[in-house]
Amino acid sequence: MIINGNVPEGEIQDKWTKHKFNSKLVNPANKRKYTVIVVGTGLAGSSAAASLGEMGYNVKSFTFHDSPRRAHSVAAQGGINAAKNYPNDGDSVYRLFYDTVKGGDFRSREANVYRLAEISNLIIDQCVAQGVPFAREYGGLLDNRSFGGAQVSRTFFARGQTGQQLLLGAYGALMKEVEKGSVTMYTRRDMVDLVVVDGHAKGIIVRNLLTGELESHSADAVILATGGYGNTFYLSTNAQNSNVSAAWQAYKKGAYFSNPCYTQIHPTCIPVHGSYQSKLTLMSESLRNDGRVWVPKTKRDKRKASDIPEEERDYYLENKYPRFGNLVPRDIASRNAKEQCDQGKGVGETGFAVYLDFRDAIARQGKDTIKEKYGNLFDMYQRITGENPYETPMMIYPAIHYAMGGLWVDYNLMSNLPGLFVLGEANFSDHGANRLGASALMQGLGDGYFVIPYTIGNYLDSEKPGKVTINHEAFRQATENINTRINKLLSIKGTRTVDSFHKELGHIMWEKCGMSRNETSLKEALQRVGELKSEFWENVLIPGSGKELNQSLERAGRVADFFEFAQLLLMDANQRKESCGGHFREESQTPEGEAKRNDAEFSFVSAWQYQNGETPIMHKEELSFTEVKLAERSYK
Template sequence: MKLNANIPEGQIDKKWTNHKFNLKLVNPSNKRKYDIIVVGTGLAGASAAASLGELGYNVKVFTIHDSPRRAHSIAAQGGINAAKNYPNDGDSIWRLFHDTVKGGDYRAREANVYRLAEISNQIIDHCAALGVPFGREYSGTLANRSFGGAQVSRTFYTRGQTGQQLLLGAYSAMMRQINTGKVEMFSRREMVELIISNGKARGIIARNRITGELETHTADAVLLCTGGYANAFFLSTNASDCNVSAAWTAYKNGALFANPCYTQIHPTCIPRSGDHQSKLTLMSESLRNDGRIWVPKKKDDDRKPSDIPEDERDYYLERRYPAFGNLVPRDIASRAAKVVVDEGRGVGPTKQAVYLDFRDAIKRKGEDAIKEAYGNLFDMYYQITDEDGYQVPMRIFPAPHYTMGGLWVDYNLMTNIPGLFALGEANFSDHGANRLGASALMQGLADGFFIIPSTIGGYLAANKFEKMDEKDKAGIEAAEKVNEKIKRLFAIKGKKTPTEFHKQLGNVMWNGCGMSRNEQDLKQALKKIPEIREEFWKDVMVPGSDGELNPTLEKALRVADYLEFAELMLKDAIERNESSGGHFREESATAEGEAKRNDADYSYVGAWQYDGEGKDPILNKEELTFENVKIAERSYK
């Protein structure tokens, strides 16, 4: 397949402005003639629904939860980047663009990233106007903090709850549109199929989680704002409802899935405590501003941390990366932790952890200052571990957190299926092989508030749409597909729960396709997945019926998709025999063990195409060219 990213001509800083001018417009009084479906109400979905409603489109928005405010964007803690340069420390749109391309290890599209940096400032303006209570200086101006991968302070925040406040801001804007009637909300619905008619995305099948009814909803365009797939690892920092199913359905209907192997393992999570563990909890990486990360120099050192003298501690990030120290990007911090744990220098009861120590910061700034900056994170740590982070160093370990890969989209955020758009974490577009901290919130809101309102008009104005309703053949067939799958699941009546299969899958993925990957382990994992899948379809147990709130059925449907998706993730990881960003291949490392990119062979987006049941997917390549950022080895030393 020939991939056309539709990147506008011209100088990078003029592309977006020119493109907006060149896009066709929908006349204000014609907008009400178009129906748009938005699936998901996180930052991307809520902001898209709000902005499109403001413009006058008829929007139907779907959330899996009882309320849109529960979407997992709510859990983002640290902040949101913008190139305001309020602290006067040398920031600019150009620098944010540059840092993001470099942070993504030169595997993102320049034009998309530049646009993101360009829009970043407007996001802050709009969110402040929406009543987001950003942290402020005594002067009344907005405050900034530093984040990994940058040497300027460009991160805006609302204590440790930035995702919550931004989501509630976008949610409130959407609720206003619901009140005007421009946006219609469908809660407790899960998208289970995509409706395609005459080659265009024209609707979805949504399962009503309370009644089990399969509802057909048609529209002129469909926006998937359905988040990432980190739960493929079972244990991740994602909420339990986060799933790949909407994106996977799109893929099986012909949408390309790009770079599935790019997953982000977040360095500052609370370690697991046992087999019962249902999720891992992240603590904002802003903690690395003041916390120092270390392990004992000696292997199997069982002394209490306070008994280990200064010269027997290894502050390994400060040692290996003196320029960035504890603030190296996430992928580097995570791998460095794995290295010391693999050397037998891990700490705590499981030895699968490193220390994050605030002793020096408390000495320097006082406990009150630390409490003010991170109090809620210390509380959270205490609730989970029963340990006081002010007194003893916290124990942390990396955990899957975010996925850079996602549905392939062009510059307009449209997938290769006309009328099917993907926004936020659900697309692959802006973070390359690694996302910098505080950039997910920026991207979700850029896509929803500022990009889609322009680009969707271009699509709608340039196309003709036949009348369609729920009685259309395409919709009936799509619903029938889902019905059959559900019937099959109930008929198995096996001995294992969907969660058991999910755990099994997660184990294989974490061991074979986690922080450090090699061909042998990847291939072994790839062999195991079809075996687990086969067992799943023979031995899964789904009690109850379809016509009721049935969490086991929902889980089974999602796990079934993960069991297919995992294979694609592994194939992509095998195919990409280079180390880039979150994807570290042991075969591609420098003598010091640092990641080694291979620009000659792998400077492309790997976009996978479904080719039917049981067939190998087809790899399409979108070559990446860099005209504005000088490609260099990504060094934080």
């Protein structure tokens, strides 16, 4: 089936303005009669809950943390893009739009991307007014820096803690509404099911993580802002508790899942070093502004970096992509690192690392300047690795970072299930097959502050408030199903821990469906994931009970969902027999080894529909490009 993104008519510059005008307004006196559930309190969730609360809606906000401030948006380092053109270097809304569509390798929906670029400036205004301490110049104006995939400086930043500062701003706005009483905050709650009544999303079931109790919450609309699925790969830059479960339960209730094979591999992470390792820490992409990426020209060169003379170093990004150099987009930087390591030129004990060297930048700008720009990142690197990056080059390697895929949404950010809205990383819409640096924060806040407040009225206007209560049969049924599942998990009492299954799943996914994929590896992975999933349901060991704080049980539920989701990801990767952005199919490359798209056959968004455990059905949303001309993405 071909599905429709409900993009408004008209010139791209006018679509959002007209759409806002044509959108239904809910009478101010009626707003408080509508209850809206917001799941997740990262940038998208907090900003949405705060804004909807301010508007007068009755909002319920849910997080599995003890406080909204801990959502993983907090970890974003580098910055947030906007088309302010403050540096006067030729930026514009159109250029940000253009760069994002091109950066996404022509697999995003043009109208959504244009809107994102259009509202980007409002986000900066909003955050500055909230007291977000962005970097400043001596004249008191806001400072900008450049980032991968762009030739202008449009990134606003607060040292290496931009995500933290933006989240604290949104968290403040949210707590203001909690204090006022328009938002009720539910902490330490894990969403375990979506409740659908007559095809409409009307509530959720959450598990109270302290008591194990299942709670029902009904609403007139449900917003999921529950982040990405990077932890399917076990080792990633995601937080330990980040998971796909909320989105996955929505999928199993009928919401389409789009482009799950689009996973972003971030080029600058601290490499893998041991089997106990739980996390791959990201080093902000902004480091590539001043750091130079290189490997020794000779294979298996075991000399120390400082002993390798200049002429024996290969600055492969600068040589291969002279226009963008070290600032090529993430997917290209990642793939090239892998290529160098596969050729035997990787450095470090494992050979799976490349150098990111600040020697020249320190010589040119002085150690103090470098320290001011990246001090906290350098300190973090030193704490983790025990090495001093002011003296020896950093060692980096790509790692799973961001999920461009997610639940399918239309222009209103509503899924195919009426009443279910999806914001931020959890939806699929704006980044195509590859996200540019500093665009995730922009999208999360854009969706929450400036899109959903306008578009939710289009749905609510047609709904009678309070139509469904928790006494509805659907809540009882969902609760019973969840109880059955929890009891099943606890009754297995097998011999393998949840973590050991998760690690093995991640290993299969990274090896067979990581930075490059081919039909054979994907089919093999599908089989092995299926076998491992069966073993999980027969042999997992979960200590404790379901009626208490039980972290093993929390993880088990999430890993069970990762298994099912991994199968969908592999299927999607298999059907997309082209390379685009973060999805590199070995069968589809240019003679130089660059990703080769196949626009004739694959210029679409996949949208998978659940079929009760049978093979899911794939629908398509065709992508048309009226503004940005389809072209081979070149950064040379």
